[in-house]
Every structure is written in C-alpha cells, then in structure tokens.
Amino acid sequence: MVNLKNMSRKERFQYIWDYYKFHIIGILAAIIIISSIIYGQVTKVNYVFNLTLIGNDIDQNKKAELERQITDIVVNNGSKRNQAIVDVIPVGDSNSSNNIMSGQLMQKFMTELSVQTVDIAVMDKGVFDSLVKNDAFLKLDNISDFDLSSIKDEKIKEEGSDGKKAVYGISAENIKVLNDMGFNPKDKVICIISSSKHVDKAVYVLKWVLK
Known part of the structure; x- marks a missing residue:
C-alpha cells in the first residue's frame, strides 16, 4: 500500500493525478455542464409577446427598438428575462426561388399559429382573406375595452365561419411605427390572432400602434 505521508507534495499530486485523473476530469466536466445548464436557465429570455410582420425585411436596429417599445407595454415587472419579439416573414417577389422560400416561411407562420406563438400579425390582405374563414383572427367587435368607433383607419369586415360579418x-x-421602421404597410391588415395566449396584451399593443 502506498504511503502518501512519505511523499513530497509534488509526488503526492503526481500519484493522485496518475491514478484518479479520469475521475477528476469527469467530475470537472460534470460541474461545467451543470453550471452551464443552470446559467442558461437563469439567463434564458422568456418571450411573452409576439408581433409577426409578413412583408418586406426591415432594419434590425429599428426592429430591436420596436421590440423594446412593445416590451415596455406588455412587461409590467421590469424583468429583463421577459421580452416581446418581432418576427419578420419576408415575402418574395415574382422570382420563382423567392416564391418557394416564401411558401416555406408561410408554412412556418401557420405552424406558429397552431402552437399559439403569434399574438398580433400584419399581413397582406390576400393572406388575411384566405385565413379569416378559418377563424384565425379575433372579432374586434367582441372586445369590450376596444373602442372601434375611435379608430380612424379602415375597419376590415369579413364573413367568418359562422357566416356573419364582423371586424x-x-x-x-397608416400605422406610423411600421412606416418609421421601413416596413411597407400598403394593402396590409393588422389583426389579433384568435389562438393568442395573451389577448389582453394584444389589445394594449393594438391600441398603441393605432394611436
């Protein structure tokens, strides 16, 4: 049996390293992995609101500024982990390769609707028309604290799945924040997604962008 007491400090270190280095490396690796997981959970951003724009791409700095402004509206406690996000789905032109990409991104948008990720969306009127009969949007007439009569912009009335027309x-x-960030709102419609988990927040944001 090895007597560590008779060894010098250097010899003891060398002996321990030679016989236990794999154990030591394993323990250190486990500590690093666990620390990384804990740090990731502590600093992970929790997106509590999603505004999706379907149209042209926009300046990333202006996008970040809009996210900050919306975060100020929907996050009350000032938590840095809770943030709003602005997603942009770029729609291609008549070029065939762009159209294929747009189709893939539209599929992504539909997937996000199904998993209740999107709260408010701005989209082309044609896309809006194709989705409204599938009850993809909230009836704005039914929102008690949303005064439609105070909105100067055109209200888009469509027939839903129940056969009745509603806004x-x-x-x-004419939405200033969209124009200011370089997003082209021509022939676009803004709406609240019916599957939104944050309808109250969506109403606040809609009021803000329309002011």
Missing part, C-alpha cells in the same frame, strides 16, 4: 382586422397603411 376582424384594421388597415395597417
């Missing part, structure tokens, strides 16, 4: 969207053409 499902608002024209986005």
Whole structure:
C-alpha cells in the first residue's frame, strides 16, 4: 500500500493525478455542464409577446427598438428575462426561388399559429382573406375595452365561419411605427390572432400602434 505521508507534495499530486485523473476530469466536466445548464436557465429570455410582420425585411436596429417599445407595454415587472419579439416573414417577389422560400416561411407562420406563438400579425390582405374563414383572427367587435368607433383607419369586415360579418382586422397603411421602421404597410391588415395566449396584451399593443 502506498504511503502518501512519505511523499513530497509534488509526488503526492503526481500519484493522485496518475491514478484518479479520469475521475477528476469527469467530475470537472460534470460541474461545467451543470453550471452551464443552470446559467442558461437563469439567463434564458422568456418571450411573452409576439408581433409577426409578413412583408418586406426591415432594419434590425429599428426592429430591436420596436421590440423594446412593445416590451415596455406588455412587461409590467421590469424583468429583463421577459421580452416581446418581432418576427419578420419576408415575402418574395415574382422570382420563382423567392416564391418557394416564401411558401416555406408561410408554412412556418401557420405552424406558429397552431402552437399559439403569434399574438398580433400584419399581413397582406390576400393572406388575411384566405385565413379569416378559418377563424384565425379575433372579432374586434367582441372586445369590450376596444373602442372601434375611435379608430380612424379602415375597419376590415369579413364573413367568418359562422357566416356573419364582423371586424376582424384594421388597415395597417397608416400605422406610423411600421412606416418609421421601413416596413411597407400598403394593402396590409393588422389583426389579433384568435389562438393568442395573451389577448389582453394584444389589445394594449393594438391600441398603441393605432394611436
């Protein structure tokens, strides 16, 4: 049996390293992995609101500024982990390769609707028309604290799955925050997604962008 007491400090270190280095490396690796997981959970951003723009791409700095402004509206406790996000789905032109990409991104948008990720969306009137009969949007007439009569922009009335006409969207053409960030709102409609988990927040944001 090895007597560590008779060894010098250097010899003891060398002996321990030679016989236990794999154990030591394993323990250190486990500590690093666990620390990384804990740090990731502590600093992970929790997106509590999603505004999706379907149209042209926009300046990333202006996008970040809009996210900050919306975060100020929807996050009350000042938590840095809770943030709003602005997603942009770029729609291609008549070029075939762009159209294929747009189709893939539209599929992504539909997937996000199904998993209740999107709260408010701005989209082309044609896309809006194709989705409204599938009850993709909230009836704005039914929102008690949303005064439609105070909205100067065009209200988009459509027939839903129940066969009745209601206001499902608002024209986005005169929305200043969209124009300021370089997003082209021509022939676009802004609407609240019916599957939104944050309808109250969506109403606040819609009021803010339409002011």
